[in-house]
Amino acid sequence: MRRVAVIGVGVTKFGRHERSSAELFAEAAGDALADAGLPPSAVQALYYGNVVGGETEKQLHTGPQAASVLGIPTVPTTRFETACASSHAAFRHAVMEIGSGVSDVVLVGGAERVLNVTTEESTEYFAYASDAQWEQTLGLTFPGVFALVARAHMAKYGTTEAQMAAVAVKNHKHGTRNPKAQFQKEITLDQVLKSPMVADPLKLYDCCPFTDGGAAVVLASEEVARKARRPIWVLASAAASDWMLIGDKRDLSRVPATERAAASAYRQAGLGPQDVNVVELHDCFTIAEIVATEGLGLFEPGTGGIAAEKGWTSVGGKMPVNPSGGLKAKGHPIGATGAAQIAEIVTQLREDAGPRQVDGARVGLTHTLGGNTATVLVSLFGRE
Amino acid sequence: MRRVAVIGVGVTKFGRHERSSAELFAEAAGDALADAGLPPSAVQALYYGNVVGGETEKQLHTGPQAASVLGIPTVPTTRFETACASSHAAFRHAVMEIGSGVSDVVLVGGAERVLNVTTEESTEYFAYASDAQWEQTLGLTFPGVFALVARAHMAKYGTTEAQMAAVAVKNHKHGTRNPKAQFQKEITLDQVLKSPMVADPLKLYDCCPFTDGGAAVVLASEEVARKARRPIWVLASAAASDWMLIGDKRDLSRVPATERAAASAYRQAGLGPQDVNVVELHDCFTIAEIVATEGLGLFEPGTGGIAAEKGWTSVGGKMPVNPSGGLKAKGHPIGATGAAQIAEIVTQLREDAGPRQVDGARVGLTHTLGGNTATVLVSLFGRE
Numbered sequence: 001m002r003r004v005a006v007i008g009v010g011v012t013k014f015g016r017h018e019r020s021s022a023e024l025f026a027e028a029a030g031d032a033l034a035d036a037g038l039p040p041s042a043v044q045a046l047y048y049g050n051v052v053g054g055e056t057e058k059q060l061h062t063g064p065q066a067a068s069v070l071g072i073p074t075v076p077t078t079r080f081e082t083a084c085a086s087s088h089a090a091f092r093h094a095v096m097e098i099g100s101g102v103s104d105v106v107l108v109g110g111a112e113r114v115l116n117v118t119t120e121e122s123t124e125y126f127a128y129a130s131d132a133q134w135e136q137t138l139g140l141t142f143p144g145v146f147a148l149v150a151r152a153h154m155a156k157y158g159t160t161e162a163q164m165a166a167v168a169v170k171n172h173k174h175g176t177r178n179p180k181a182q183f184q185k186e187i188t189l190d191q192v193l194k195s196p197m198v199a200d201p202l203k204l205y206d207c208c209p210f211t212d213g214g215a216a217v218v219l220a221s222e223e224v225a226r227k228a229r230r231p232i233w234v235l236a237s238a239a240a241s242d243w244m245l246i247g248d249k250r251d252l253s254r255v256p257a258t259e260r261a262a263a264s265a266y267r268q269a270g271l272g273p274q275d276v277n278v279v280e281l282h283d284c285f286t287i288a289e290i291v292a293t294e295g296l297g298l299f300e301p302g303t304g305g306i307a308a309e310k311g312w313t314s315v316g317g318k319m320p321v322n323p324s325g326g327l328k329a330k331g332h333p334i335g336a337t338g339a340a341q342i343a344e345i346v347t348q349l350r351e352d353a354g355p356r357q358v359d360g361a362r363v364g365l366t367h368t369l370g371g372n373t374a375t376v377l378v379s380l381f382g383r384e
Numbered sequence: 385m386r387r388v389a390v391i392g393v394g395v396t397k398f399g400r401h402e403r404s405s406a407e408l409f410a411e412a413a414g415d416a417l418a419d420a421g422l423p424p425s426a427v428q429a430l431y432y433g434n435v436v437g438g439e440t441e442k443q444l445h446t447g448p449q450a451a452s453v454l455g456i457p458t459v460p461t462t463r464f465e466t467a468c469a470s471s472h473a474a475f476r477h478a479v480m481e482i483g484s485g486v487s488d489v490v491l492v493g494g495a496e497r498v499l500n501v502t503t504e505e506s507t508e509y510f511a512y513a514s515d516a517q518w519e520q521t522l523g524l525t526f527p528g529v530f531a532l533v534a535r536a537h538m539a540k541y542g543t544t545e546a547q548m549a550a551v552a553v554k555n556h557k558h559g560t561r562n563p564k565a566q567f568q569k570e571i572t573l574d575q576v577l578k579s580p581m582v583a584d585p586l587k588l589y590d591c592c593p594f595t596d597g598g599a600a601v602v603l604a605s606e607e608v609a610r611k612a613r614r615p616i617w618v619l620a621s622a623a624a625s626d627w628m629l630i631g632d633k634r635d636l637s638r639v640p641a642t643e644r645a646a647a648s649a650y651r652q653a654g655l656g657p658q659d660v661n662v663v664e665l666h667d668c669f670t671i672a673e674i675v676a677t678e679g680l681g682l683f684e685p686g687t688g689g690i691a692a693e694k695g696w697t698s699v700g701g702k703m704p705v706n707p708s709g710g711l712k713a714k715g716h717p718i719g720a721t722g723a724a725q726i727a728e729i730v731t732q733l734r735e736d737a738g739p740r741q742v743d744g745a746r747v748g749l750t751h752t753l754g755g756n757t758a759t760v761l762v763s764l765f766g767r768e
Contacts, residue, residue, distance in 0.1 A: 001484045001485055001486070020516075020517065051444060052438070052444070054436070054438045054439055054509075054512050055438055055439075057516050058512050058516045058520060059512055059515075059516040060435060060436070060465060060467060060509075060512040060513050061465070061466065061467040061512070061513035061514075061628075061754060061755040061758065061759065063466055063625070063759065064466075064625045064626070064627075064628045064754075064755065064758035064759055065515065065628045067625055067628075068627050068628040068629065068632070068758075073625055073626055073627040073628070073632070073758075074624060074625055074626060074640075074641075074644060075625060076622075076623035076624055076625055077466075077623075077625050077759070078464055078466055078473045078477065078623070079464070079465045079466060080462055080463070080464065080465075081444060081445070081463045081464075081465055082445065082447055082448075082461075082462055082463060083444060083445040089462045093462065093477050093480075093481075096477075096480045096481055096484045096486060097477075097480055099484045099486075100385045100480045100483045100484030100485075101385055101484075102385070102480060102483075125438075125444075128438050128442050128443055128444040128445070129444050129445035130445075131443075131449065132404075132441050132442045132443040133404065136442060238460075239460035239461075239462070240458060240460055241447070241448045241451055241457055241458055241459060241460060241461050242448070242457055242458060243448075243452050243457040244445075244448045244449045244451075244452040244457070245452065248452070248457070256458075257458075260458060370445060370448075371445040371448065374445065374448035374452075374457075375445065375447065375448055375461070
């Protein structure tokens with residue numbers, strides 16, 4: 001495969017918007033193209049992530065719509081949907097398009113609008129990522145899924161509710177340094193622990209919010225990237241899956257798809273977890289961050305909670321995780337999340353992250369999870 | 385890019401089923417793998433098309449579900465959605481995965497279940513492929529879209545309702561020779577012309593049906609394909625898009641995305657329309673077949689209706705189109721349609737099509753259209 005670089009990134013403010021997801025994407029894509037120094041006409045393909053557009057906007061076939069609002073209606077475009085990992089999946093497939101020599105410039109991104117429907121409706125639509133016959137009928141929504149994960153991790157390793165709360169406190173602190181974040185307010189451990197119970201042991205502040213937003217990145221072949229101002233190289237992009245049903249998984253304290261995708265990505269890049277300087281990972285719930293840091297090999301199994309508690313995953317700590325604020329504080333516009341994570345890592349590797357900059361970051365990792373831990377994407381990025 | 389071949393195909397009976405789309409896919413995929421002589425464990429990635437699963441089955445994240453029912457839950461899997469062209473889009477991206485050297489064996493397919501909801505509901509869900517803000521609000525459903533196309537073609541070229549009806553008569557005749565087809569009954573010109581009006585000038589028999597079904601094809605790198613019994617080579621796979629909104633299109637008598645995708649596919653393969661021996665194209669409405677035969681360069685603009693009327697597009701005619709019965713008679717399980725078209729062309733090129741065989745077919749073409757003519761995929765296939 002040919003080498004691929006990210007040469008431009010753009011992210012909208014995350015939060016509540018009175019615009020369609022296609023319009024949110026257009027803003028992010030415009031910023032990404034301007035950052036790349038390219039006009040929209042340079043784009044040869046559009047890879048687009050969107051999840052619940054059919055449900056919240058009565059809109060399928062969102063690829064051509066996203067291309068149309070950008071004024072580039074004739075470029076080939078595909079919508080990717082792998083639940084919350086959709087735009088990370090779009091990214092991986094786009095890497096293959098450039099890697100195989102089909103195109104030199106590909107725009108990748110995603111957007112989502114969910115705050116135009118009620119919380120009850122969004123909770124139901126998100127649950128469509130779990131099995132309709134065997135899980136939705138039992139009322140298993142995502143807070144319930146991750147409460148099961150949390151209980152399994154607590155039982156196996158002694159992980160505490162305070163350790164989970166430490167993840168929320170840390171990510172909210174990071175969020176105050178990110179002007180695009182949905183929440184830019186510090187919270188205390190006590191506030192998390194005393195917040196209303198959602199699905200025992202997960203409380204309100206253990207959960208990421210519903211969010212509207214868009215994100216985009218411009219990918220280029222080496223030839224084009226060499227002419228760009230600040231290319232960041234894609235060192236690896238890997239995907240793995242797992243059983244769809246929670247009941248088919250053997251050990252809920254682990255996410256085997258994370259372990260497999262990470263192993264594949266490290267192998268592609270010829271790197272290991274010890275080489276990674278900064279990480280954006282899928283903290284849809286605080287326990288998800290703890291399990292992901294273990295699955296990615298950043299910490300030993302069972303020590304992810306301790307890492308958060310001791311500040312190792314804070315900006316300034318030995319392994320900074322989610323400097324953007326993560327899904328927890330930056331927000332989680334599902335179809336945009338994977339691309340937004342990549343945008344943050346590129347910003348970090350360019351040393352453009354201002355008050356949330358991880359000093360001297362040379363290798364970054366993004367991790368995105370879809371559904372009942374059934375889809376995971378892991379990518380690695382490096383500066384020259 | 386490395387060469388890619390199709391080494392196995394499988395299609396369920398099309399029609400009404402009391403099974404989930406994932407179960408329908410499992411049947412088709414099992415048949416495709418058996419045809420390829422490979423166990424499920426040989427599959428390195430699953431590319432899956434599904435369109436209205438969120439609406440009709442409350443099921444998103446259908447990729448891992450499809451992998452799980454096949455017993456291969458750990459393979460990377462992605463759901464593709466480009467309206468009715470979804471599994472053809474999945475196919476094109478899978479060609480890039482093998483072409484780029486990432487994998488050697490990829491399973492591609494799709495499935496859809498729509499007959500478990502009412503006709504009013506399916507009509508609404510299909511309309512989600514048109515623009516939610518500007519078109520759905522006007523009540524523009526797909527029969528209306530293609531009625532506009534038909535009127536434009538009639539006004540510009542003098543195409544007649546009888547010529548459109550000839551497409552339906554021909555495809556129903558082909559369908560009687562396809563045991564997997566939803567309709568296996570001949571119809572007369574008079575029956576079409578006297579059938580109830582749906583959207584003037586399109587009558588009931590000008591429209592394809594709602595259908596449940598699944599389809600799958602196994603793709604392989606040249607190295608693997610050389611060991612397979614009957615590889616059929618992918619000569620090209622191209623995509624093009626167009627404005628999302630009908631109101632933004634300049635000439636409704638044409639589908640520019642078909643013309644662009646065809647030009648790109650012919651260029652990739654170093655072939656032209658004169659080299660094509662058999663075609664499976666997107667006849668969601670009879671007028672769609674007429675316009676597609678022109679856009680693909682098989683007939684001059686304005687003569688597609690005459691071609692149908694004169695029998696040129698029948699099996700035995702000079703340019704056989706839709707020997708399977710097409711969407712019109714074989715049925716249109718939207719997420720499965722692109723893969724099912726490819727399965728038919730592979731069957732034709734292997735000379736395995738029995739009573740519907742196009743004699744001496746050496747090069748075949750598939751064409752799939754998504755939404756308001758905003759997405760088109762064209763692929764070319766050849767035997768050794």
